Amino acid sequence: MTSLNEQQPPASGAAGVAAVAARAAVKPRNRRRYSADLSALGEPALWGFGGALALGIILIAGFLMIVLYNGATTFWPKPIDRVELTDGSVIAGVERRGAIFRPDLPRLTEDQRAEVTENDGFAYRTLYQTANFDLYGDDFQWVADYETANVTQPADFYYFERQVWGVFVGRIASMTIDGQEMDYNPAVMHREQRAARARFQEIRNLERREIGALNYQIERERLNQRRAVLRMGEEAAAATVTASQMRIAELQAEFQDLQQRVNEIRAIDRRYTVTLEEVGGRQITPEMSQIVRYFPANTLNIADKLGIYISRWWEFVSTEPREANTQGGVLPAIFGTVAMTLLMVIFVAPFGVITALYLREYAKQGRITSIVRISVNNLAGVPSIVYGVFGLGFFAYTMGGTIDQLFYPENLPNPTFGKGGILWASLTLALLTVPVVIVATEEALAAVPRSMREGSLACGASKWQTIRYVVLPKALPGIMTGMILAMARGAGEVAPLMLVGVVKLAPALPIDAFYPFIHLDRSFMHLGFHIFDVGFQSRNSEAGKPMVFVTTLLLLALIVTMNATAIIIRNRLKRKYATGQF
Amino acid sequence: MSDIIEFEPTAYHVKNSPEGPALDISDFNLWYGESQALFDCNLEIQKGQVTALIGPSGCGKSTLLRCLNRMNDLVDGLRIRGRITVDGFDIYAKGVDVIALRKRMGMVFQKPNPFAMSIYDNITYPLRVDGVTKKSILDETVEHALKQAALWNEAKDRLNDSALGLSGGQQQRLCIARAVASDPEVLLMDEPCSALDPIATARIEELIEELKGTYTIVMVTHSMAQAARVSDNTAFMYLGRLIEYGDTDTIFTNPQKSRTNDYVTGRFG
Numbered sequence: 001m002t003s004l005n006e007q008q009p010p011a012s013g014a015a016g017v018a019a020v021a022a023r024a025a026v027k028p029r030n031r032r033r034y035s036a037d038l039s040a041l042g043e044p045a046l047w048g049f050g051g052a053l054a055l056g057i058i059l060i061a062g063f064l065m066i067v068l069y070n071g072a073t074t075f076w077p078k079p080i081d082r083v084e085l086t087d088g089s090v091i092a093g094v095e096r097r098g099a100i101f102r103p104d105l106p107r108l109t110e111d112q113r114a115e116v117t118e119n120d121g122f123a124y125r126t127l128y129q130t131a132n133f134d135l136y137g138d139d140f141q142w143v144a145d146y147e148t149a150n151v152t153q154p155a156d157f158y159y160f161e162r163q164v165w166g167v168f169v170g171r172i173a174s175m176t177i178d179g180q181e182m183d184y185n186p187a188v189m190h191r192e193q194r195a196a197r198a199r200f201q202e203i204r205n206l207e208r209r210e211i212g213a214l215n216y217q218i219e220r221e222r223l224n225q226r227r228a229v230l231r232m233g234e235e236a237a238a239a240t241v242t243a244s245q246m247r248i249a250e251l252q253a254e255f256q257d258l259q260q261r262v263n264e265i266r267a268i269d270r271r272y273t274v275t276l277e278e279v280g281g282r283q284i285t286p287e288m289s290q291i292v293r294y295f296p297a298n299t300l301n302i303a304d305k306l307g308i309y310i311s312r313w314w315e316f317v318s319t320e321p322r323e324a325n326t327q328g329g330v331l332p333a334i335f336g337t338v339a340m341t342l343l344m345v346i347f348v349a350p351f352g353v354i355t356a357l358y359l360r361e362y363a364k365q366g367r368i369t370s371i372v373r374i375s376v377n378n379l380a381g382v383p384s385i386v387y388g389v390f391g392l393g394f395f396a397y398t399m400g401g402t403i404d405q406l407f408y409p410e411n412l413p414n415p416t417f418g419k420g421g422i423l424w425a426s427l428t429l430a431l432l433t434v435p436v437v438i439v440a441t442e443e444a445l446a447a448v449p450r451s452m453r454e455g456s457l458a459c460g461a462s463k464w465q466t467i468r469y470v471v472l473p474k475a476l477p478g479i480m481t482g483m484i485l486a487m488a489r490g491a492g493e494v495a496p497l498m499l500v501g502v503v504k505l506a507p508a509l510p511i512d513a514f515y516p517f518i519h520l521d522r523s524f525m526h527l528g529f530h531i532f533d534v535g536f537q538s539r540n541s542e543a544g545k546p547m548v549f550v551t552t553l554l555l556l557a558l559i560v561t562m563n564a565t566a567i568i569i570r571n572r573l574k575r576k577y578a579t580g581q582f
Numbered sequence: 583m584s585d586i587i588e589f590e591p592t593a594y595h596v597k598n599s600p601e602g603p604a605l606d607i608s609d610f611n612l613w614y615g616e617s618q619a620l621f622d623c624n625l626e627i628q629k630g631q632v633t634a635l636i637g638p639s640g641c642g643k644s645t646l647l648r649c650l651n652r653m654n655d656l657v658d659g660l661r662i663r664g665r666i667t668v669d670g671f672d673i674y675a676k677g678v679d680v681i682a683l684r685k686r687m688g689m690v691f692q693k694p695n696p697f698a699m700s701i702y703d704n705i706t707y708p709l710r711v712d713g714v715t716k717k718s719i720l721d722e723t724v725e726h727a728l729k730q731a732a733l734w735n736e737a738k739d740r741l742n743d744s745a746l747g748l749s750g751g752q753q754q755r756l757c758i759a760r761a762v763a764s765d766p767e768v769l770l771m772d773e774p775c776s777a778l779d780p781i782a783t784a785r786i787e788e789l790i791e792e793l794k795g796t797y798t799i800v801m802v803t804h805s806m807a808q809a810a811r812v813s814d815n816t817a818f819m820y821l822g823r824l825i826e827y828g829d830t831d832t833i834f835t836n837p838q839k840s841r842t843n844d845y846v847t848g849r850f851g
Contacts, residue, residue, distance in 0.1 A: 365658070454653060455695040455757070459708040460685035460764060469707070470697055 064556075071553030074546035075312035077305050080157040080169055080297045081128065082279060083143055084150040086112075091141060092157060092169050092279035093128030094297070096542070100124055103144060112146040127542070131167035132278050139166060140542050159297040160276065163200070163290045166323050166543065170278040175288075179271045189274065196272050196288035203265050206258060209513075214255045216514050221248050226410035316550065325504065325534050326544040330551060332506050336422070336524035337558060339510055341491045343426035343520075344433065348486055351430065352437025353479060359438070360445045361467055373442075380435035388496030391428030396420055396500060400521075416521050420501030422510045423520035428500045429493060433486035440485065444478020445471060480570035484563050491559045494528035502529045504537070527555040592624060593838040595828035596815050599628035604768060604798040605650060610664035612645060614657065619645050623664070623824045625817055627768075632790060632799045634813035634830070636806060638845070642822040643802045647770055650800065651687035652680050668768075685712070688761030688797075692773040694753035696745035696760070701737050704745045704756060708764035723763050730796075731759035732789050751782025758789060762797070769793065771801040775808065787812050806846055810834050818842045 038044060082092045086109075103116055103123050116123050125144040133139050160168040172184045177192055221244045228237035228244075272288040292315075295308055319329035363369045400417035408416040417423070448471050456466040472479075494502075503523045510522045531551045534544035603626035612620040620642045627633050635643035648654045649666060652673060666673050673683055685708065696704050703710075705727050706720045714720065724741065728734040733755045737748075745756055754774060761769060771790075775783040790799060790812050803809050809816050810830060817827040818837075826833060826842040837843045844850050 449695070451691055451693055451695040452697065454656075454689075455691060455697065455760075456707070456711075457656070458651060458653065458684055458687075458689035458691075459711065459760060460681050461707070461711040462681055465711045469711070474698060 067549055067552050067556065070546070070549035074550050075309050075316070077159065077295060077297055077300060077308045079153050080159060082152045082154050082157065083128065083148055084152075085143065086147045086149050090279050091128060091130050091143070093130035093141065094159070094169070096127040096129050096140070098124060098126045101144075103146075108146070115146050129167065129169075129543075131169045133540075134165045134284065135278055135282055139540055153298040155296065155299045157296070157298055158276075158294050160291055161293040161327065162286065163292055163322060166327060166540075168276055168278070168284070170276050173275040173277040173283055175274040176285075177272060192272055193274075193288050193291055193294070196269065197292070199265050199269055200289040203262055203269075206262050206265075211255065211258050211262075213514070214251055214258065218248055218251050218255075221245075221251070223410045230409055317554070321505065323543075324538050324540075325530065326538055326540060326547055330525075330527065330530055330554065332509060333525040333527045333530045333551075334554070334558065335509055335511075336502075336506065337491060337527045337555070338562075340422055340426050340429070340497075340524065340526065341487055341562065343422065344429045344490045345483060345487055347427055347430035348433050348437055348490075349483060352434045352482070352486075353441050355434070356438045356441035356445065357467065360442045361463070361471070376435045376438050380439075383495075384432055384493055385495045385499075387428050387432045388499035391424055391431070391496060391500040392420065395424040395427050400424065419521075420499065420503075420523055421521040422501055422524045425497050425501040425524070428496050429490040432493065432496065433490045436486045436489060437479075437482045440482020441475070441479045444475035444482070447478060448474045477570050477574040480566060480573065484566040484570070487566060488559055488563055491562060492528060492555070494526065494532060497526055497529060502526045504529075504533050527551055527558065531555065590839075592824045593826040593828065593842075595832055595838070596626065596628065597631075597829040599631050601629035603627060604629040604668070605800070606665075606667045606670075607646070608665050608667075610646075610649070610666060611662065612642075612649065612654075613659075613661040615659040619822050620649075621823045623819075625824060625827050627798060627800055628815060629798050630795050631814040632794050632801060632812055634809035634816045635800065635802045635819060636804075636809050636816060636845070637819035637825075638850070639804075641819040643817075643819045644772055646819070647772055647800060647802050650768070650770055651684050651689055653689065655680065685764050686766050687768045687770055688764065688766040689770045690754070690757050690761050690772065690774045693777050694750060694757050696748070696753050696756050698744065698746060700742045701745045701748070701756060702741040705759050705763050707760060712764070727759040727763040730762050730793065731755045732785065732792075733759055749782075751778050751785060754778060754782065754786060755789065758786070758793075762793070767798060769797045769799045771799065773802050773804060776804060783808075806834070818845060820845070 078094050080092055080094055082090065084090050100122050101124075102121055103112075105113055105116065105121070108116065123144050123146055125142050128141050128143055129139060130136060130141045131139055156171050157169065158172060160170075162168055172189070174181055175184055175189055175192070176182070177188060182188075225237070225241045225244045228240040231237075232240075269287050269289045273285050274288055274291065275283055275285045277283045293308070293311065295304065300308070316329045317334065318331055320332055321330060322328035359369060359372060363372075396417075396419055400415065400419065400421075403417040404412060404415055452470050452474060453466055456470040457463075461469070501523045503525065506523055506525045508519075508522060510519050510524055511517060512519070531548055534551065535541065535548035538544045605627040607623055607625050607627075610620055610623040611618065623646060635647060637643050645654065649662070650673075654660055662674060668683070668686065672678070697707065699707070702720075702724055705724045706714075709720060709723055725734065725738075728737055733752060736752060737756070740747075745753065748756060754777075758769075758774070775786050778786065787808065790801070793799060794812075794814075801809075801813065813830045815828060816830045816833045818825045818833065818839075818841075820841060826837060826839045828838075832838075833842060834846050837846060
């Protein structure tokens with residue numbers, strides 16, 4: 001009954017008047033509205049679209065910022081901290097990053113426990129790159145705030161980048177110049193270290209170029225012998241084999257000479273050493289030639305830092321990796337990525353364009369062409385690793401195996417083409433990206449105005465002449481767009497490459513000074529795989545982490561550069577063939 | 583009014599050329615898939631004269647024009663019945679060299695469609711696809727064609743500039759120059775002035791006047807005034823049928839069919 005009572009208008013009184021007034025205010029007044037409904041204007045949809053776009057931009061920009069920041073700061077030299085711990089031990093290292101963690105309370109001392117409990121059981125800790133892997137067996141150490149007694153940055157601490165064993169952090173105790181031990185002298189050290197590096201490069205050049213060339217020739221002679229035996233039979237080939245063996249003997253004598261020279265330089269190298277002392281007092285005495293770079297991390301001015309920064313970048317893009325890829329450069333990977341992408345474009349461009357031309361211009365449009373078109377589009381959705389498996393099975397094993405049987409029988413059972421290599425990798429990627437090119441080319445061809453074709457045909461041009469002189473030039477910018485997309489996709493692809501030719505460390509570049517100069521059978525390094533390898537496959541993933549960012553930055557820069565070049569070419573073409581319809 | 587329109591036979595009163603017919607279209611029918619676009623068209627196009635095809639939109643006049651150089655071959659599902667002969671030679675016979683046919687028939691389209699090449703390359707295109715590479719011949723052709731198309735004075739100093747830099751009217755005259763470059767017998771013009779302003783239109787009309795005699799011109803136009811100004815004979819088409827074909831003056835002043843009269847006086851269309 002109460003509800004009924006409430007619905008009845010109050011009979012009279014002040015309360016009743018107020019209620020009536022309130023009701024009048026609530027009652028929607030029949031006012032004319034001059035604006036349309038929000039949903040009719042599409043406003044909520046607009047906010048949704050704009051929001052989605054903003055979110056996308058924020059995600060991409062954030063990703064780029066993270067990569068850019070981390071990649072750009074990695075090579076900046078940072079100071080060395082000498083940290084005294086509460087238990088009396090001392091460590092020295094470069095601060096890497098910090099994190100909040102939950103310490104194991106029972107293992108702490110009374111004071112520490114009180115401090116941690118005050119912070120709800122959390123504490124802050126810092127990761128120091130203590131380096132000196134050969135002495136400590138580890139490169140990094142976490143230090144919690146509560147166990148830190150004192151942090152200083154002593155001026156005599158140096159940061160050494162070594163050829164092997166990674167970084168060393170410590171003091172210079174003494175040095176040995178030409179067998180004479182003497183106190184540390186910065187000027188002498190600087191001079192002798194550079195001389196030692198020059199000797200190191202000399203040895204490397206001897207080994208790489210001259211000894212490499214000799215080895216190559218000896219191997220060729222050996223293969224010639226085998227080929228002769230395989231072709232002519234044991235007896236008929238005897239003369240060839242003897243001649244060849246004499247040649248090998250000569251080459252081996254040369255080899256001995258070179259080896260002798262290398263040994264001499266090495267002997268000199270051993271007379272120049274430097275004794276380094278870590279923070280705990282233990283000493284090591286490496287040869288000076290093993291020190292790639294060294295600097296007093298705590299006394300650098302901004303110009304020194306900039307110099308080191310630039311020299312590290314230069315080392316990164318111009319040298320080969322060392323220390324399981326976590327140090328040194330990525331030149332072979334840059335080279336491999338660019339070479340593989342260009343090869344891929346060389347394969348995919350004619351293949352995709354010709355396919356699209358036939359499909360759009362010549363094939364009778366009907367059910368079969370639709371099925372082909374759908375299949376091509378679906379090919380773009382096949383997981384790339386499947387292409388990798390196909391590439392390995394078809395290109396490397398079947399095609400490569402056949403090539404080996406026919407042309408390189410003397411090498412067997414060692415495969416020449418019958419394994420992963422840059423040729424098969426680029427063919428696999430060409431297959432992976434061909435749908436993109438086909439679709440883009442078809443669209444570009446379809447967009448050529450009919451009036452253009454008719455104009456050409458009416459001039460008495462054949463269909464092929466029309467396509468060649470009128471349609472293709474007009475469609476070229478669109479085709480280029482497809483190529484750019486394919487390139488971007490191909491350069492960033494890693495999974496299939498792991499099966500068809502990418503390796504962690506390639507012994508030789510696919511292009512060198514030995515006939516036939518371009519070795520398409522060779523395996524290669526790739527920046528994308530380098531990221532995976534350094535970041536997730538190396539013994540020391542913490543050491544590789546900065547390299548992941550730097551390599552990512554480099555790969556992005558490389559792809560952007562390649563795309564920008566292609567876009568500039570395309571825009572030139574576009575201007576050239578711009579439509580002039582009024 | 584009933585859906586079925588009764589058509590009587592075509593009224594025919596053509597001003598004959600002393601040289602006789604250039605093209606003979608007889609009992610020509612055409613289907614796009616299932617729908618018939620042309621019904622029993624019969625007309626003789628006189629040599630050296632200008633013949634205008636007029637009629638409301640969709641009446642089949644462009645279709646008929648495009649059959650004359652087999653431009654319609656590009657259309658899927660096209661069927662024809664009947665004959666079109668050029669100098670007694672059936673162009674729809676089996677084994678006809680369409681490319682050779684098109685070289686005898688220059689064509690100018692509704693919208694100027696110069697290729698994205700230089701002016702010089704545009705005009706020499708018909709010769710180059712024919713395999714002519716001799717510079718002296720090409721130079722001579724360019725000059726001759728541009729003079730015929732009244733474009734020589736404007737274009738002679740910029741022959742190597744892109745044709746796309748020309749104005750609309752100039753582009754259309756360039757297309758005419760391109761069409762006459764291969765020295766055809768017949769010029770087919772598909773509404774050549776519909777995309778142009780009145781001044782450019784006047785120039786093209788002047789040009790047609792000058793080219794008359796040298797070439798047999800067949801022209802589709804939407805403008806009855808234009809047909810009256812430039813043509814010798816006019817064919818009026820309606821719903822795929824040729825209603826009346828004859829001397830332009832007669833068509834416009836004293837048509838023999840009431841439908842033609844209605845159209846030319848603006849009562850419909």
